Amino acid sequence: MARYIAILGSTGSIGVNTLDVIRAHPDRFKVVALTAGKQIDRLAEQCMEFKPAIAVVSEADDAKRLETLLRQKNISTQVMYGPASLVTAVTDSGCDTVMAAIVGAAGLVPALAAAKAGKRVLLANKEALVMSGNLFMQAISAGGGELLPIDSEHNAIFQCLPNNFTQDSSLQNAYLGVEELWLTASGGPFRNTPLDQLASITPEQACAHPNWVMGKKISVDSATMMNKGLEVIEAFWLFGLPLEKIKVLIHPQSVVHSMVRYRDGSVLAQLGQPDMRTPIAYGLAWPDRIAAGVAPLSLTQLTNLSFSEPDLSRFPCLSLAFAAARSGGTAPTVLNAANEIAVAAFLDEGLPYLQIPVVVEKVLNAITESNADSLDAILQVDAQARAEARDLIRAL
Ligand code: NAD
Ligand code: MG
Structure with missing residues (x-):
């Protein structure tokens, strides 16, 4: 029996790899929904090839452009836009399986909707689970679906x-x-870089991962x-x-x-x-x-497989994450939000590389709200942490 697939973030690194696997197994998998942020041309090509029932983009203008491109080719995919439509793509497309591959907090609400609706959730979007762990796991068990990890480490452990x-x-x-x-x-790329050279790391250097080809945000996260x-x-x-x-x-x-x-x-x-x-x-x-x-x-x-303990003085972000995990509550939500803002600022060349952990630590210290029991509470803390991080970066 075929599986019916919705891909949240189909134009990204994980999305493209997912479609590559699906392409090789047309009898097993049918694509019913594809979503993207801004890469309209790539999404149009994907829709022409896989003919999903629904396609979602972020902005109204882009939706119009996508619709025009598709109608020219007689593709009848329904084009929608905005965050609420990401939920529609999961709940109303006839999918039984959802690849959650939007990067960052933007993927939380539709991934949670997939969990609640009892879908098989293929989770690449780790930020969603970090932000809302307890709530997310409850949604999976209430929905009666499955949560299968796509992150390579978690998939290996699974x-x-x-x-x-x-x-x-x-x-x-x-x-x-x-x-x-x-x-x-x-x-990451700076495992052996002399510490005094880390201050001048550029976005390009940080995104050049030695082993994996990935989106920019996760590449920077791998470096730190x-x-x-x-x-x-x-x-x-x-x-x-x-x-x-x-x-x-x-x-x-x-x-x-x-x-x-x-x-x-x-x-x-x-x-x-x-x-x-x-x-x-x-x-x-x-x-x-x-x-x-x-x-x-x-x-x-393979000439050599080696294993060693991480050097926490080189990777302060790892210590901050362990600390947030131990604190629990909304500390991981704050950690994630501050990191997203700091990484975006670094990629925009508005924040030096070594300031990423500094910003994250300050935001963690500034926001001590800890009730992570509802989506509203989580989204509110997320917004507060982002605002705090932006203020800090502006003041630097
Ligand atoms: P990417 O940047 O290549 O792709 C992100 C996708 O999300 C794109 O389709 C983009 O259009 C969409 N998107 C971004 N912002 C959006 C928004 N505001 N609204 C709607 N859609 C939006 O990222 P990626 O490397 O594919 O990573 C995706 C997720 O998978 C991340 O959470 C990452 O941590 C995780 N992951 C990736 C890899 C990898 O090898 N790339 C490995 C493990 C985990
Ligand atoms: Mg991983």
Whole structure:
């Protein structure tokens, strides 16, 4: 039976890789909704190829332009715009599976709508879960759907956990023998850069990731290792283990995508090429395994696999994320919001690289609201943290 897919953020790095896997399996997957922010030409091409029922863009002008492009080619896709239409794309397109691949907080509301509606949610948009962990997990269980991680580390852990591992910790028998989750991290492009050179890092340097090709925001997050910090929080919510059982290991080769350590001494790892089509294919077809277009891994051609502890003085963002995770409540929401603003300012060349953690720390200290029980409360804290971060950056 075919799956009906909605892709939130179809024009991004994850979106394009998702369509690449889908393209190879036309009998298994039907695309019913595609959404994008501003890349109208790319979205138009995608609509011409996959003929979804619904396409959504951010702005009214862009919607008009997309509609014109599609009607010229006799494509009858309904074109909509604005944040509320992202929810419509999830709830009214006839999809049973939603790839949540919008970057940042903009993806929260439609991802949450997918969770509530009982869809299979393929989660790439880690920021959504970081902002609203408790609420999001409740929405998944209330909706009765599934949450499958697409982030390569979490997908690796998902593959290495026992089949009957449950996200409901109350049902777990001492976590079924799972002792620790080991998230691997490449360490990004500045793992060995002399500390005194970090001050002059440019956006271009920060976006040149050694192993993965990704969107700009996550590339900067990988350089600062805020990405790994967000992933620790993501793992905490996804797998329900206590924070102290979640460890980070620097593994520059990005071959081992993460590991699970068991109480009998076993460590299970998932290995593969650094290609997001592997976790995407796993999520789309789970529990089946389908071809993903990924080259086989040749272990004999690997010269070295190394693992080490992260240097927290080099990566203060990682410490800030651990601190926010320990504080709980809305601290992760604040961390994420401040980071989004600081990274956007850095990419705009309005903030030096080394000021990213400085801004995040100040905003975390300034906002101590901690009720994360409702979407309204979370969105309010998110807005407050963004405003605070913008003020700080302006004052610098
Ligand atoms: P990207 O910047 O390449 O793509 C983002 C997508 O979201 C685009 O389609 C864009 O049009 C859309 N978008 C952006 N802002 C929007 C808004 N305000 N409203 C509606 N749509 C908007 O990003 P990406 O690298 O594909 O990452 C997407 C998500 O997946 C992020 O949360 C990232 O952390 C996560 N992720 C990405 C990778 C990767 O390899 N790229 C790996 C793991 C996790
Ligand atoms: Mg990752």
